[in-house]
Amino acid sequence: MNSVVLALTVAVSxxxxxxxxAKLAATDDMRRRADHLGWSVRSYRVIGTLELAGAAGLLVGLALTGLAVAAAAALVMLMAGAVAVHLRSGDAVTAAVPAAVLGAATVVLLVLRVFVVDAA
Incomplete structure (x- = not known):
């Protein structure tokens, strides 16, 4: 396993x-964010569950390539949706930056897993 892929997998996870x-626990900050974006706390908890499942998939995917690829692809789509929701809600572009950066890091991880590590 490539050490860069391992480090990036752990960081992204x-x-x-x-x-x-935080979404699953429905912290006060997450409740405010959900309300601001027009989402229910329950919906935000579903998103949090998907994020946790994706993180687990990336980690287990260190041993199972297919799972890592599927988890990374799902997380990229989730972050693309997050960026779209922030922009649609009228937030400043800077509000979407965390989701965009995390999505971009996940794309890098996906590319490394598909074309570098597992192709070798």
Whole structure:
């Protein structure tokens, strides 16, 4: 396993775990964000569950390539949706930056897994 892929997998998984756990716990900040975006707390908890499942998929995917690829692809789509929701809600572009950066890091991880690590 490539050390860059391992480090990026752990970093991306930790970021999604933190974000997902906060949504699942419905912290005050997440409740405010959900309300601002026009989402219910229940819907935000579903998103948090998906983020946690994706993070777990990336980690388990260290041993199972197909799972890593599927989890990364799903997380990229989730982050693309997050960016779209922020922009649609009238937020400043800067509000979408965290989702865009996390999505971009996940794209890099996906590309590395498909074309570099597992192609070797």
């Amino acid at each position: 930790l970021a999604f775990t933190a974000a997902g756990a």
